[in-house]
Amino acid sequence: MSTSDVLIVGGGQAGATAAITLRQLGFGGSVTILEATADLPYERPPLSKDYMLGQRAFESCLIRPARFWAEQKIDTLTNAAVATIDPARQQVTLADGRVLGFGKLLWATGGTPRRLTCPGADLSGVFTLHDKADADAIAARLDTPRRAVIIGGGYIGLEMAAVLRKLGHQVTVLEAQERVLARVAGETLSRFIETEHRAHGVEIRLGAQLREFRGLNGAVTAVVLADGMELPADFVVTGIGITPLAAPLLAAGAAGGNGVEVDEFCATSLPGIYAAGDGARHRNRFARDEWVRLESVQNATDQAITAAHAIAGQGKPYEALPWFWSNQYDLRLQSAGLNMGHDATLLRGDPAARSFSVLYLREGRLIALDCVNRTKDYVAGKTLVLNGALLDAARAADGDIPLKEASAG
Amino acid sequence: MVELVVIDRAGAEHKFAAAPGMTLMESIRDQGIYDIKSLCGGSCSCATCHVYVDSGTPLAAMSEDEDDLLDGTSERQANSRLACQITLANGMAPLHVIIAPED
Incomplete structure (x- = not known):
């Protein structure tokens, strides 16, 4: 049986980022990524954009070129789906019966489409x-x-x-x-x-x-x-959403349901086992510490970075600002923050001019914004959301006044 | 090929040549320099590939979106660019690139 100091289950955005981050932090132990499909880690967003259009080759969607993983001594096992986890013995069993041991485990399998x-x-x-x-x-x-x-x-x-x-x-x-x-x-x-x-x-x-x-x-x-x-x-x-892939981890006793629960260091309730990405339910600072599960590149990346720090003994809590983007036709959509729990919205700019932002406020503070072809607002809004800024509603709704100059007081 | 000198965040210098047609972001990433996250995959939607670039060849002008995203970084300088928005072209003078500090 081969054993890895860190076994990463799932070779998507979160799994790849965690492995890269461990090496950046100087972690010298053995790291293995188990990926259920045949492919090395790649970016998913292009699948519904330029890759589908035929304007981008798959190789350029790879998160790192194939040789990178060998150079960094990160083992990548493809076609390797985990069937069960034994947290006490620190072992996983693959669907094909192989057994692998681990020191620490990161669960980063994301979800499966509904x-x-x-x-x-x-x-x-x-x-x-x-x-x-x-x-x-x-x-x-x-x-x-x-x-x-x-x-x-x-x-x-x-x-x-x-x-x-x-x-x-x-x-x-x-x-x-x-x-x-x-x-x-x-x-x-x-x-x-x-x-x-x-x-x-x-x-x-x-x-x-x-x-x-x-x-x-x-x-x-x-x-x-x-x-x-x-x-x-x-x-x-x-395209009706995903279901988190967490059954083996939940069966092993991890707290969860609709994903697996993690604390601010991305640790699950099982010792030495972490989770990151679409399937990791966590209390998010930008959702008033409510439990959320976020399906985004930002969350997958930043949670993976958080988990890697904890695994490397350099733990720091997850408090990254959520952000998201989408491109449709010539529209550039950019969002920051989480709008759940807002009690007011403000519109800046002009939808008819195809350049506007929707600001989501709670008790006068900016908690999130959606921007369409309005990168200036997005950039300014990120800072305001991060700082929990109180807005002057009249100024914030005036698209001619820069958003960064719309704080109250 | 375009000659590149890239200084990573640890201060290490990487000298290499990259193929025309690639973006500067892709060429740095493919070289195995892992300081650049490029989370949006080069669609000019984030600012995680911020670099400082100097070159004997004038670079293509930046779009308003790139300019705005750079404004949101804490360490913007006169030679700041998003590496995903620079496409390497035949005949380009060598590029001297420093990866900007992480925000």
């Missing part, structure tokens, strides 16, 4: 978009104009819609809620994004309830809504 359970959901041509294999399977359908139905008006679905329209495909987005981005953004941004997509030729159906997929010879041909409306489809992409 799948629909309606009739026909297992037909071919019904895709999720979570990893390279998903993206390649979709891209293989884009050689000729197709009719695509996207289920879910979240960031993945909307970025996918933008890419498909750029490539000339027919696109319908089905959203079960009454607006797109309902889970993450305020209504002003939702309506703006809907308008933009419609102007680019996307059909958006809100409040859409799915009944089933119909197919021919095992391949999807149509999506049927609860009201009987039938939408012809050459393929379907579902």
Whole structure:
């Protein structure tokens, strides 16, 4: 049985960052990354953007070139899914039966896309978009104009819609809620994004309830809504969120549910076992210390850095400012902070001019903002959110006054 | 090829040549210099690839977005750039690059 001083389960953004950070901190012990798929660590955001468009090669999506891992003496084991963890013996068992020992373990497996359970959901041509294999399977359908139905008006679905329209495909987005981005953004941004997509030729159906997929010879041909409306489809992409992959860790006794719970050092309730990324529930300073699970590159990276510091004996608490970006058409969306619990919103700029920001306040303090083609606001807003700044509402709502000059008092 | 001299945050000097068409960010990352995070993958949406650049060849002008993002960094200098926004081109004079301190 081989044993690593640090065993990292999951070779995504968090797993890769943790390994890199350990070496940057001068950690000289053995480090192994176990990755369930065949690929070395790569960035996922391009999958629904320039990689899907065919404008970016996979090699340039790699978080580090292949030789980097060998140079840094970081072992990368691909096609290595962890089935069980024995925290007392400090061992994991892989799906293929191999057993590996560890000194410390970092759980960084992220999530798995939620799948629909309606009739026909297992037909071919019904895709999720979570990893390279998903993206390649979709891209293989884009050689000729197709009719695509996207289920879910979240960031993945909307970025996918933008890419498909750029490539000339027919696109319908089905959203079960009454607006797109309902889970993450305020209504002003939702309506703006809907308008933009419609102007680019996307059909958006809100409040859409799915009944089933119909197919021919095992391949999807149509999506049927609860009201009987039938939408012809050459393929379907579902973007309805992820479920954290934490079962082996929870089965081993770690506290959690909807992910695994971690403290401010990204330590789980099991000694020597840490977690970072999409599946790590934590009390976030920017959510009034409520428990949250954040699905973002920022969180995966910064939690991994936090966990690596703790593992290397240089622990410092996680208090990074959440931020997020999305690119759709020529729109640059940038968000900072967490808007949950806001009691007021302010609009700066002009949606009609395609340059505006939505500010989210609680008790007069800026807690988050969404910016569209307005990087100045994003940059200024990050500092204001970080400082919990009280805003002068009238100045903050005046797009002609720099946001950084909108603090009260 | 474009000649590069990159000083990392530890002060170590890396001399290498990179292929035209790559961005400066990609060339530094691919060299195994791991100080640059480039979290947004080069889409000019964050400022985690902040560098100081000097070159005998004038660099392409920066966009307003790049300018704004650099304004948000604490250590901006006159030669500050986002490495993802500089594309290496044939005939470029050698670039002298210092990786900016982390924010």
